[in-house]
Amino acid sequence: MRAGVILAGGYSTRFGEADKTLADVDGVPMIRRVATRLDGVVDELVVNCRAAQVEEIERALSEIAVEFAVDPEPDGGPLAGVRTGLAATDAAYAAVVAADMPLVDPGFVSFLFDRAAGHDAAIPRWEGRLQPTHAVYRRAAMAEAAARALSNDERRLVSALSALDHVVVEESTVRERDAGKTFTNVNTREELRRVAAEFENGAPSEPHGSDGATR
Numbered sequence: 345m346r347a348g349v350i351l352a353g354g355y356s357t358r359f360g361e362a363d364k365t366l367a368d369v370d371g372v373p374m375i376r377r378v379a380t381r382l383d384g385v386v387d388e389l390v391v392n393c394r395a396a397q398v399e400e401i402e403r404a405l406s407e408i409a410v411e412f413a414v415d416p417e418p419d420g421g422p423l424a425g426v427r428t429g430l431a432a433t434d435a436a437y438a439a440v441v442a443a444d445m446p447l448v449d450p451g452f453v454s455f456l457f458d459r460a461a462g463h464d465a466a467i468p469r470w471e472g473r474l475q476p477t478h479a480v481y482r483r484a485a486m487a488e489a490a491a492r493a494l495s496n497d498e499r500r501l502v503s504a505l506s507a508l509d510h511v512v513v514e515e516s517t518v519r520e521r522d523a524g525k526t527f528t529n530v531n532t533r534e535e536l537r538r539v540a541a542e543f544e545n546g547a548p549s550e551p552h553g554s555d556g557a558t559r
C-alpha cells in the first residue's frame with residue numbers, strides 16, 4: 345500500500361492574510377492540484393492540517409477522497425505534521441508532499457516510491473538542498489524517527505533523517521528525468537503568479553477530468 349500525505353498545517357505567513365493552500369492556481373485551488381496529481385500514484389490520500397482549515401480544504405477537494413489528520417495542537421512545525429499525517433495510515437510507504445507544491449510530478453513521486461523500496465526513505469536533492477517535504481518514507485520508520493526528534497524539541501523534517509536508512513536521489517537524476525519543476529513551491533504572492541503562469545501556458549499536464557475548476 346502507498347499513501348500520500350499532504351502537509352497543509354502551516355500558517356502561510358509569507359503569503360499573508362490567507363491560507364496559501366487554498367489559493368487559486370489558474371482556476372483550481374492549490375491543494376486540489378496537489379491532491380489530483382498524487383491521487384493517481386497512491387492508494388489513499390491523507391491531508392494534515394489544523395482543525396480550523398478542515399472545512400475550507402474539504403470544499404476545495406470536493407469529490408476527491410481524502411482522510412483528514414488534524415494536528416492535536418497547531419503550530420507544532422512540519423515534523424509534527426508528518427507524525428500526525430503518518431498516524432492516519434497503515435500504508436507501508438507514504439509520499440509526504442507539501443500542499444504548496446502544485447507542480448508535483450506524479451511520475452517522479454512514483455519513481456521515489458520505487459527508490460525507497462527496501463529502505464526507510466527516498467529523499468531528493470534539488471538546488472543543493474534535501475527536499476524532505478517532497479519525499480517517500482517507510483511509514484513505521486519515519487513515525488518513530490519523527491517521534492524521537494520531536495521529543496528532542498526538533499521541528500524540522502531533516503532532524504529525523506539521520507535515524508533513517510535513506511536513499512538520496514541526486515540532482516543529476518532529477519535532471520535526467522526532467523523533473524525539476526516538481527519542487528516548485530509557493531511561499532509568496534509573486535511565486536503564486538509565477539506558478540499560475542506555468543498552468544496558463546499549458547505546460548504541466550493534469551490527470552484527465554480532474555481540474556475541478558471554479559465550480
Ligand SMILES: Nc1nc2c(ncn2[C@@H]2O[C@H](COP(=O)(O)OP(=O)(O)OP(=O)(O)O)[C@@H](O)[C@H]2O)c(=O)[nH]1
Nearest residue numbers: 351352353354355356357358419420421422425442
Ligand atoms: N502540521 C503542520 N504543518 C506545518 C507547520 N508549519 C509548516 N507546515 C507545513 O510544512 C510545509 C513547509 O512549510 P512552509 O513552506 O514554511 O509553509 P508555511 O509554514 O505555511 O509558510 P510560512 O509561514 O510562510 O513559512 C508546508 O506544507 C506547511 O503546511 C506546522 O506548524 N504544522
